[in-house]
Amino acid sequence: MSAERLTFETTIGVDVKGETWSCVEIPESAEFFGTGKPVKVDATVDEVTLENVGAMPTGTGGHMVSLNAKIRRALGKDVGDRVSVTIVTH
Numbered sequence: 001m002s003a004e005r006l007t008f009e010t011t012i013g014v015d016v017k018g019e020t021w022s023c024v025e026i027p028e029s030a031e032f033f034g035t036g037k038p039v040k041v042d043a044t045v046d047e048v049t050l051e052n053v054g055a056m057p058t059g060t061g062g063h064m065v066s067l068n069a070k071i072r073r074a075l076g077k078d079v080g081d082r083v084s085v086t087i088v089t090h
Contacts, residue, residue: 006032007086012072013079014064022067022079026055026087029063033089036061042088048074055087 006026014023024045026032033039036057043050043065050071055063065087072078 004032004089005086007084009082009084012067012077012081012083014058016059020079021064022069022072023064024067024083024085025058026063026065026085029055030061032087033063039063040090041065042090044086045071045083046075046077052090 008027010024010027012022012024013020014025030036033055038057039055040052041055043053045065045067048071050065053065055065058064065085067075075083077083
């Protein structure tokens, strides 16, 4: 199976059960991945590369990738800031 790539721009922050999590939501992810279950991906957020991370279900039919405090510091960004994201499937 060959890797597939999806590139998009989004804002950091996903609403999960009334709380804003420091994640980026992947648009049309269930169709892109072919599942609503967790999947492993490589992600590049601006210039920061995340290898073999989990794209977790949002609970509303999509997927999200978490950006922990260390990653947000490396980006110089936080919840509410725009980022460019590339997702590559394994």
